[in-house]
Amino acid sequence: MTLSESTNEFKLENCPADCVQSVKFGLNNSQYLLSASWDSTLRLYDIYNNKMRTKFSHASPILDCAFQDQYHAWSGGFDQVVKIFELNCGTETQLQGHTAPIRCIEYAPEVNAMITGGWDSCIKMWDPRAPCVSGSFAQPDKVYTLAVCGETLVVGTAGRRVLVWDLRNMSYVQQRRESSLKYQTRCIRCFPNKQGYVLSSIEGRVAVEYFDPSAEVQKKKYAFKCHRNKDQNYGIEVVYPVNAISFHNAYNTFATGGSDGFVNIWDGFNKKRLCQLHKYPTSISSLAFSPDGNYLAIASSFLYETFDVKDIPPDSIFIRRVTDQETKPK
Numbered sequence: 001m002t003l004s005e006s007t008n009e010f011k012l013e014n015c016p017a018d019c020v021q022s023v024k025f026g027l028n029n030s031q032y033l034l035s036a037s038w039d040s041t042l043r044l045y046d047i048y049n050n051k052m053r054t055k056f057s058h059a060s061p062i063l064d065c066a067f068q069d070q071y072h073a074w075s076g077g078f079d080q081v082v083k084i085f086e087l088n089c090g091t092e093t094q095l096q097g098h099t100a101p102i103r104c105i106e107y108a109p110e111v112n113a114m115i116t117g118g119w120d121s122c123i124k125m126w127d128p129r130a131p132c133v134s135g136s137f138a139q140p141d142k143v144y145t146l147a148v149c150g151e152t153l154v155v156g157t158a159g160r161r162v163l164v165w166d167l168r169n170m171s172y173v174q175q176r177r178e179s180s181l182k183y184q185t186r187c188i189r190c191f192p193n194k195q196g197y198v199l200s201s202i203e204g205r206v207a208v209e210y211f212d213p214s215a216e217v218q219k220k221k222y223a224f225k226c227h228r229n230k231d232q233n234y235g236i237e238v239v240y241p242v243n244a245i246s247f248h249n250a251y252n253t254f255a256t257g258g259s260d261g262f263v264n265i266w267d268g269f270n271k272k273r274l275c276q277l278h279k280y281p282t283s284i285s286s287l288a289f290s291p292d293g294n295y296l297a298i299a300s301s302f303l304y305e306t307f308d309v310k311d312i313p314p315d316s317i318f319i320r321r322v323t324d325q326e327t328k329p330k
């Protein structure tokens with residue numbers, strides 16, 4: 001089904017056969033979407049025509065991917081190597097990556113570098129023109145998530161640590177922080193206006209943080225509960241990890257996806273939930289707004305957080321055409 005036939009949402013055809021770990025759009029193209037998954041494939045989709053354009057493989061599960069430009073995609077995962085795929089002609093280049101699984105990959109356009117973060121407690125910067133490592137930077141623990149915000153790099157590691165780096169001068173850490181949430185960090189994403197970042201954790205909470213260290217600005221930071229519900233039978237609150245965050249480029253609003261199968265859209269500055277989308281078949285594993293803000297890619301994959309599920313739903317990627325009513329601050 002193409003977009004014109006559906007109401008406002010459809011499922012991509014040729015979805016991966018195992019957990020979809022990451023979905024990503026490019027910087028300024030809303031037609032093409034990458035997916036990295038545990039079936040060891042990187043897939044390129046044309047969402048306008050609901051078509052898988054091409055598929056590449058690693059030797060083991062892929063944990064993240066990113067567009068460098070519209071012709072090149074980078075990926076990494078459990079095989080510890082970085083692969084660059086030439087999307088038009090189908091060729092690949094393999095680079096010696098990390099000494100443990102590669103968890104995160106992002107492109108930093110301001111400095112024209114690819115950034116990878118691994119479970120070897122290391123961040124690497126890559127020069128895509130060479131392509132080669134231009135720098136390797138030790139982190140205090142395993143890298144779980146990272147986000148690029150102009151010339152700023154925010155890294156979330158194990159042990160609830162958050163490090164803020166300046167990509168123009170990686171000789172020292174600009175800020176060392178501790179997550180204001182009590183439990184393991186799942187995802188960090190930066191506000192498009194570059195004022196701060198949003199951090200999520202396994203305990204169904206999200207923190208809104210600001211870069212400016214002044215006391216006045218730090219007073220504005222806050223955290224809130226989400227992706228929780230009351231168990232009707234026992235009257236207890238069930239808490240779900242918040243696995244994914246994605247920002248709407250134009251409105252500075254953001255979507256969160258949880259293991260409850262829900263996607264919520266928030267206005268972080270006014271501390272308001274704008275909407276909750278319908279329940280998806282299983283946990284939300286990744287989210288990506290398109291650069292033009294018209295689409296939200298939603299990956300729904302069972303994450304083995306409970307073991308009493310009889311029929312595991314198939315891994316799916318949904319494309320939703322979002323409206324201003326859902327995404328624009330009121």
